[in-house]
Amino acid sequence: MTTITKPPAFRPFTLALIQLGSIGAEKSANLKHAREMILKAAVGGRKKADLIVLPECFNSPYGHVHFPVYAENIGFTSGKPYDIANSASDSVKMLSSAAKEAGAWLIGGSIPERDVTSDKIYNTCTVYNPNGELVATHRKVHLFDIDIPGKIKFKESESLTGGTTLNFFDTDFARIGLGICYDVRFPEMAMTSARQGCQLLVYPGAFNMTTGPLHWELLQRARAVDNQVYFSMCSPARDLNAGYHAWGHSMVVDPMGKVLTEASENEVIVYADIEPQALQDARASIPVTTQRRFDVYPDVSKGIQG
């Protein structure tokens, strides 16, 4: 059983979401554009961004046929130093050097990852500190397999495997929990991260034109209010010439469920100031975190991980 350490002191910081556009077939062009946008995001707000986020599947078109073609070997083991210079992943190398140049923490959206030992492919988020070190990864746990007749059918499990761990990382300003897109529909995951001390949960995502208008904001506000945490999802920009039409609307929600910032559907960088006081006020005024009745129902966050 892993012991969960005390989270770092929660301090004010600036979060930047890159709603990336122009994601095409050429991976090197996608990486070049993402790099330029990371450097732009670092300095483009009212204050310097402390944490920058890219969207789900930022280095390739979105679709199960593309994942095996664009998949890269990363080979990260949690808790062990990672040798960036000898990484087999061009995306990891770019993200590492961009985080270092930006001098900011970076949640590198997600990329298709091929695990060399098993040959399985995962939808994987990688995280970098301002020195460019790869400090955490998250493999999408819940695969996006849905079929809404006449609207959208998508089956990630045709080429991907679901991850088996929940993941967070510590910065000098907050503990941040990770998920990817469809993971947001499973409240147990966000609840577990919050109970492990995360003050902000970040899920790179790419909702669509059917579930986006109905559920994108609803789910984020629900997860924020359930857990009295900051919650954020970062989407690609909508491209009607692409095979998959992303909803866009990258957003940041505060612990009371208020939307602090929301993108349109175009390429844009949006910023939010994260204030610990808002989390403390929410928990003090509506004290659900101390009113839970584990004598009536079980604490499902126990025993999942930790």
Ligand SMILES: O=C(O)CCC(=O)C(=O)O
């Ligand atoms: O849950 C949804 O409606 C969309 C999920 C999705 O697009 C994804 O997991 O990539």
